[in-house]
Every structure is written in structure tokens, then in C-alpha cells.
Amino acid sequence: MTHAPINATDPAADDPAQGLRHDLVASLQEEGWVHDPRVAEALAAVPRHRFVPDAALETAYARETVSIKDDSAGASLSCASKPAIVAMMLHQADLAPGQRVLELGAGSGYNAALLSHLTAPGGQVTTIDVDPDLAEHARTHLADAGYGHVRVLCGDGASGHPDGGPFDRIVATVGAFDVPPAWLDQLTPSGRLVVPVRLAGDASRSIALTPAEGYWRGVDVQMCTFMPLRHSSAADPRRVLDLTGDDAVTLWANQDQDIQPESVRDIFTDKRTTTWTGVVFGNNESFGDLWLWLALTLDNSLSRMPVAGAATEAGGVEPMLRWGSMATTAPSGQRGLAYMTLRPTGDRHELGVIGHGAQGAALAERMAREITHWSQHYRTREPTVDLHPRPHLPPEPEPGRFILTRPSAHLVVTWRQQPPL
Ligand SMILES: C[S@@+](CC[C@H](N)C(=O)[O-])C[C@H]1O[C@@H](n2cnc3c(N)ncnc32)[C@H](O)[C@@H]1O
Incomplete structure (x- = not known):
């Protein structure tokens, strides 16, 4: 892929922040995260480090999130998102000068500054955070970086900003399970909503939605x-459940999953079985669509299972990736967990499933069957996601089409089946 050059010329040798910013944008372009020259120019212009002043310069311009507020247990309550994700969502928002934009989740204020840059001249950006400290943080740092004209409000972003609309773009930088009607109601008739939606279990997608006839079409997922x-x-x-008593292996449990802590506590000491699938992945192939398939088809969906390096080295757990694996659990009251693992085959890797507990073998077999089914019938297709506001009825479910009913809307995830080989 060819990339447009960054419009920031030679980074000043005496401005290390500008040099780091230039390198960051170049690496994002190189990997295809940035392909619109206007987005490249905005990322090269907005001083990310001014929005995360407690971080070292190298940290501010690394490819990771930068936490700006933690809870008492050390979990992040707010962060500047990964630059690649910021860039991806700016592309999804398809911004233009003069637009009115509402952002939900002000956090550091960095993304609001980018939105402001991309809608200048003539645009107007409003951003909302639920946390008064964070709203103040964003307001201060936006002013400090020259974006004092961005409006920062404190409140529940789920209500949008009824007095401020209609907006050409609404961009949520905080995860949603339902899509509040306020967001759709506050858009102009040709507006666009960009929202990271948790579809099922741990499977989330950032979806760009535009109005279609009686529903909202997901134009990018x-x-x-x-x-x-x-x-x-x-x-x-x-909830984050401790599986090992020392937090070496944890399991994330979401509201759409029925997971009792006692049915998975110390589960790795229970009987173990391994089922190999024959499904192989190349080194750079993403597991994302497979995980979404499993999250939608397994009875108790799919959970993130972070595994500390020490637990892997001790040998009791063999996660598929360095950070951990994805797992499913037995229905309430029954003991069982199954998670994905990998073994080398030539220059690729074969997927397997390790089960533990009374239901472990059955869970592992079920997961392995779904992996094989997805690989045979859906692997070459990317899923789409549309939204049908209630009380409108969604299309009927069919193979490869899943209807996810939320309080405000039905989300429709569709894999068009590939023709027989
Ligand atoms: C990932 S951070 C947003 C990153 C931000 N856009 C930036 O550029 O730094 C998510 C933010 O959403 C905020 N948040 C959480 N719940 C919220 C709610 N109900 N309404 C508005 N903001 C909320 C958090 O306080 C946090 O600051």
C-alpha cells in the first residue's frame, strides 16, 4: 500500500516531541492504520504529550494506551486510547471542515483536539465525560494545547447533549452494550455515529452507522x-474473576454471561482434556472474526482470560497468546472451562481447545466444532453489523445471521455464507 506523506516537514531536531510524533505517524501509515492524508496531518499536528502530562515523552508517543486515572485497585478508569485505534476511529468518522461533532468520553481531551483539527475551519466540537476530574483535566489540557474552543461538559454521555444538537457526527470513545436512542436522535438526517459496541461476551467492534431505510447500516466495522x-x-x-487464588489467571465476566465464581475457582487443578481442531492460522492472521463467531454461538459466550507469564511458565496453563487466551464456561451450577491453545505445525499454528472440570471435555468439543464450522463456511467473509431501532423488527435469524436484542435496538451481525468449495 502507498501512503501519502505526512504534511509535517522535517521534524525539528530540537523538538523531541515533534520527532516522536512524526515517527509515530509514519509507523501508523506504514501499517495501514492511517491512509487519509488529513488524518495523518492531524496526528502530526496535535501534541499528544500535552494531554498526558504525567507520562514520559516516549510513553506519550508509544503505540499503547496511556492511563490518566486509576481506581483504588489499580484498574484504569480513563486513558488516552492506542494511537492506532484513535486513527481507525477518525477514519470511521469521515470528518470534514465545518461539521458539528459530539464526543462521548472526553478522557484526556486528545481525541477531541483531533476532532477539532479535522473539522476546522468552522467546525464545533463538544465532548462529555461522566467524571468531573476528567472533564476538568480535558478542559485544562485542551486550552493548554490551543484547543480552548472545544466545549467540555460533565454528565452521562448516554444522554448525549440534547440542547446542543443536531450533530453531523457523534463519536463514542467509551464502550456501549446498548446504543442509547439519544445518540441516533441527536444526529442530522445524513449524520454518522461511531461507537464501540460490545456485541457478545468479550467481542467488541467499533461500528460506523449511517441512516438507511428504517434502520442504521454499519458501513465500517x-x-x-x-x-x-x-x-x-x-x-x-x-467482573474480573480470580481463577487461581493469586490473580495469575483471571476471567472477565460480562452482564450477558452467567458465570459463578465457584464453578471456575481453581479449575486448572480439575481433570484436563485437549481437543485439536485441524484449523491452522498463519503468524499474522487475526483471530478476531473467529472470536466473534464463538462469542455469538457458544452457550455462555466467550470471555477474555488474561494469564500472567509465570502461570504459563509453570506449565499448568497453555494460552494461545502471550497475554492469555479466550475461554468459555459451563452453564450456571456446573463446573467447567475451555480455552484456546496453539501448537506449531510447519510455519503456522494449529488451534486446539483445552477443557477442565466435569463439563470441560464437552465444552472443548463444542468449541472445537464451532471453530471448524466457522473455518469451513465463514472464514473468508467479514461480518457486517446493522442496527434496527426498537420497536422496528429486525430480519429473521438464519445461518450466519445473529440478532442481538438490547433495550433500545436490535443489532444484526451477518456473515454471508461462502459458496461451497
Ligand atoms: C478510553 S477513555 C476516552 C479517551 C478520550 N477520548 C481521549 O482522547 O483521551 C473513556 C472515557 O469515557 C469516560 N466515561 C465512562 N463512562 C462515561 C459516561 N457514562 N459518560 C461519559 N463518559 C464516560 C471515562 O471516564 C473515560 O474518560
């Missing part, structure tokens, strides 16, 4: 994971 809405009418709380 990308992998992402965001911290959920909190203190909100649309809150999406998540």
Missing part, C-alpha cells in the same frame, strides 16, 4: 476493545 460506560443509564459492568 473494526476490531477494538474499550472501557465500558459507567455511572450511566447504559452502564455495562464487568
Whole structure:
């Protein structure tokens, strides 16, 4: 892929932040995260480090999130998102000068500054955070970086900003499970909503939605994971269960999953079985669509299972990736867990499933069957996601089409089946 050059000329040798910013944008272009020259220019212009002043310069311009507020247990309550995800969502928003934009989840204020840059001249950006400290943080740092004209409000983003609309774009940088009607109602007739939606279990997608006849069409769907809405009418709380008694292996449990802590506690000491699938993945192939398929088809969906390096080295757990694996659990009251693993085959890897507990073998076999089914029938197709506001009825479910009913809307995830080989 060819990339447009960054419009920031030779980075000043005496401005290390500008040099780091230039390198960051170049690496994002190189990997295809940035392909619109206007987005490249905005990322090269907005000083990310001014929005995360407690971080070292190298940290501010690394490819990772930068946390700006943690809870008492050390979990992040707010962060500047990964630059690649920021860039991806700016592309999804399809911004133009003069637009009025509402952002939900002000956080550091960095993305609001980018939105402002991309809608200048003549645009107007409003951003909302539920946390007064964070709203103040964003306001201060936006002013400090020269974006004092961005409006920062404190409140529940799920309500949008009824007095400020209509907006050409509404961009949520906080995860939602339902899509609050306020967001759709506050858009202009040709507006666009960009929202990271948790579809099922741990499977989330950032979806760009535009109005179609009687529904909202997902015109772009990308992998992402965001911290959920909190203190909100649309809150999406998540529990983190300790599987090993020392937090070496944990399991994320979401509101659409029925997971009792006692049915998975110390599960790795229970009887183990391994089922190999014959499904192989290349080194750079994404597991994202497979995980979404499993999250939608398994009875208790799919959970993130982070595994500390020490637990892997001790040998009791063999996760598929360095950070951990994805797992499913037995229905309430029954003991069982199954998670994905890999073994080398030539220069690729074969997927397997390791089960533990009374239901472990059955769960592993079920997961393995779904992996094979997805690989045979859906692997070459990317899923689409549309939204049908209630009380409108969604299309009927069929093979490869899943209807996810939320309080405000039906989300329709569709894999068009590939023709027989
Ligand atoms: C990933 S951060 C947003 C990143 C931000 N856009 C930036 O550029 O730094 C998510 C933010 O959503 C905020 N948030 C959580 N629940 C919210 C709610 N109900 N309404 C508005 N903001 C909320 C959090 O406080 C947090 O600051």
C-alpha cells in the first residue's frame, strides 16, 4: 500500500516531541492504520504529550494506551486510547471542515483536539465525560494545547447533549452494550455515529452507522476493545474473576454471561482434556472474526482470560497468546472451562481447545466444532453489523445471521455464507 506523506516537514531536531510524533505517524501509515492524508496531518499536528502530562515523552508517543486515572485497585478508569485505534476511529468518522461533532468520553481531551483539527475551519466540537476530574483535566489540557474552543461538559454521555444538537457526527470513545436512542436522535438526517459496541461476551467492534431505510447500516466495522460506560443509564459492568487464588489467571465476566465464581475457582487443578481442531492460522492472521463467531454461538459466550507469564511458565496453563487466551464456561451450577491453545505445525499454528472440570471435555468439543464450522463456511467473509431501532423488527435469524436484542435496538451481525468449495 502507498501512503501519502505526512504534511509535517522535517521534524525539528530540537523538538523531541515533534520527532516522536512524526515517527509515530509514519509507523501508523506504514501499517495501514492511517491512509487519509488529513488524518495523518492531524496526528502530526496535535501534541499528544500535552494531554498526558504525567507520562514520559516516549510513553506519550508509544503505540499503547496511556492511563490518566486509576481506581483504588489499580484498574484504569480513563486513558488516552492506542494511537492506532484513535486513527481507525477518525477514519470511521469521515470528518470534514465545518461539521458539528459530539464526543462521548472526553478522557484526556486528545481525541477531541483531533476532532477539532479535522473539522476546522468552522467546525464545533463538544465532548462529555461522566467524571468531573476528567472533564476538568480535558478542559485544562485542551486550552493548554490551543484547543480552548472545544466545549467540555460533565454528565452521562448516554444522554448525549440534547440542547446542543443536531450533530453531523457523534463519536463514542467509551464502550456501549446498548446504543442509547439519544445518540441516533441527536444526529442530522445524513449524520454518522461511531461507537464501540460490545456485541457478545468479550467481542467488541467499533461500528460506523449511517441512516438507511428504517434502520442504521454499519458501513465500517473494526476490531477494538474499550472501557465500558459507567455511572450511566447504559452502564455495562464487568467482573474480573480470580481463577487461581493469586490473580495469575483471571476471567472477565460480562452482564450477558452467567458465570459463578465457584464453578471456575481453581479449575486448572480439575481433570484436563485437549481437543485439536485441524484449523491452522498463519503468524499474522487475526483471530478476531473467529472470536466473534464463538462469542455469538457458544452457550455462555466467550470471555477474555488474561494469564500472567509465570502461570504459563509453570506449565499448568497453555494460552494461545502471550497475554492469555479466550475461554468459555459451563452453564450456571456446573463446573467447567475451555480455552484456546496453539501448537506449531510447519510455519503456522494449529488451534486446539483445552477443557477442565466435569463439563470441560464437552465444552472443548463444542468449541472445537464451532471453530471448524466457522473455518469451513465463514472464514473468508467479514461480518457486517446493522442496527434496527426498537420497536422496528429486525430480519429473521438464519445461518450466519445473529440478532442481538438490547433495550433500545436490535443489532444484526451477518456473515454471508461462502459458496461451497
Ligand atoms: C478510553 S477513555 C476516552 C479517551 C478520550 N477520548 C481521549 O482522547 O483521551 C473513556 C472515557 O469515557 C469516560 N466515561 C465512562 N463512562 C462515561 C459516561 N457514562 N459518560 C461519559 N463518559 C464516560 C471515562 O471516564 C473515560 O474518560
